[in-house]
Amino acid sequence: MRRSWIIFAVVAYLGTLAAVIHAQPVQTPGTLTAEIRSALEQVYTRALPGAVRIETIPEGTGSGFFISADGLVMTAYHVIEDTQSFRVVNYKNESFPAELVGYDEFRDIAILRARVNAPVPFLVLETSQGPRVGEPLLAIGNSRGAFIAPRYGLVNTVERDIFPFFNSIAISTTIPLAPGDSGGPVINQAGRVVAVVVAIGQPNGVFESYLSPLLGLDEVIGQLKTGRKRDVPYIGVQLFQIDDDTATTLRIPKEGVLIRGLLRGGAAERAGLRGFAVRRENGQEVYDFDVILEADGRPFNDVTELQRYIRSKEVGDNVTLTIRRGSQTLKIELKLTANPTRRG
Known part of the structure; x- marks a missing residue:
């Protein structure tokens, strides 16, 4: 069956998964002005202590962020899926062993627990209001050899369908992400996390990055914190x-x-x-x-x-x-x- 665009999953192992899915129109989000970028840079400075690098065995790199003072970490599930072990590294280059608490494969999000020695800075989730088309956002990740680095962009659409690479509906943006950024926080101008990085692609020759939205997920996140593990079902x-x-x-x-x-x-x-x-x-x-x-x-x-x-x-x-x-x-x-x- 013919399909007309290529999607590359942002995997933790510094590679890309490619396949073709149905084309969808790309909206023009506007311009990321110098003033907006400056405001997002200030957001990054405040958010940096809550962001982490995730290192996995077999050797791989992903991103994540603390969501509680006692060391709970949110990331993309595919970052740690099928790994033997993993650890998180904070902005001070301090390393903490971590274990999986819960995950939702359908939405590609996971909760880890890092064994921290003292309370850690964490980021606040925004689950009651999602981003709007044209809204400027900040992502923090670990691609291209960078360490917990900022990436800036604008929302293209809040209803992008990239099935089967992402089972739910994604947010698409112009944020210039790359392998290693998966699981990183995506933050609005108020400094709250609105989504998690899950994939990148190039529909119709136009680059897009894709995010798993947190809107309306209070109950789901609460279940993951208590150990729920939701796999995607298969007929086989x-x-x-x-x-x-x-x-x-x-x-x-x-x-x-x-x-x-x-x-x-x-x-x-x-x-x-x-x-x-x-x-x-x-x-x-x-x-x-x-x-x-x-x-x-x-x-x-x-x-x-x-x-x-x-x-x-x-x-x-x-x-x-x-x-x-x-x-x-x-x-x-x-x-x-x-x-x-x-x-x-």
Whole structure:
């Protein structure tokens, strides 16, 4: 399926993850004037003591910030996902071992606890009012060899969809971010954190950086502080869009999405769903496969829309799939799991 722009995830390991997603219009945010930049520089000076560098094993670099005097740190979940251990380094270059407290993979945010020896400066979260289009913002991060450095820019839009790299809706900005900035705080002119850095991209040749908004997340953040760990749910299948050629070759209607393969240990495999296979019978090729027509009674003809529906749910939720298998139409109920490829 053709898609028309490239998104690069700002990962902690100084690399980029590239793929193509649907284009969306870029709004013109205005200009970051010298006066506004000067005001943000003052915000940076005040916020610096609360920002940190995150160092991970295997070797990697990300960003984060203290959100409490006793050492709670917020960052992007992908910064510490699948790492063996990590530590945080403050603006004085003091290093503290840290452990994961809770995370929300859907929004790509995580809470860590650094083992600090005394109360630390921390940044205040703004969860009641989100940034507006054209608003100037400051991000603090650790890209390009810099250490807890400032980056300035303006909001393009508060409703950018960069699925599947980010499951929720992102804020897009002109802030010139790079790998190593993931997890860093994004701060408004009042000195409050409104978002967390999660990705960068270049839609239609125009650079954008993407943020996970904190608006309305008081309850979610409270749950993460008490240890909630929310994984994105999966069916455990590899899906294929049914285009005209596929429908003609397989002699099926152009509806639903084809199951191309199953992920070992996933919900679909355990429920008995079938991936695409070819066998020979009487000297001819015969195709065996399942097509997902509906999920919970909702028809889906687009792979992305089906994935989006599943990922909006919770691990452990039950989903009823309507499946076409040859001439049969089946109802199969399965329980959603976390990503089976991360479970060994």
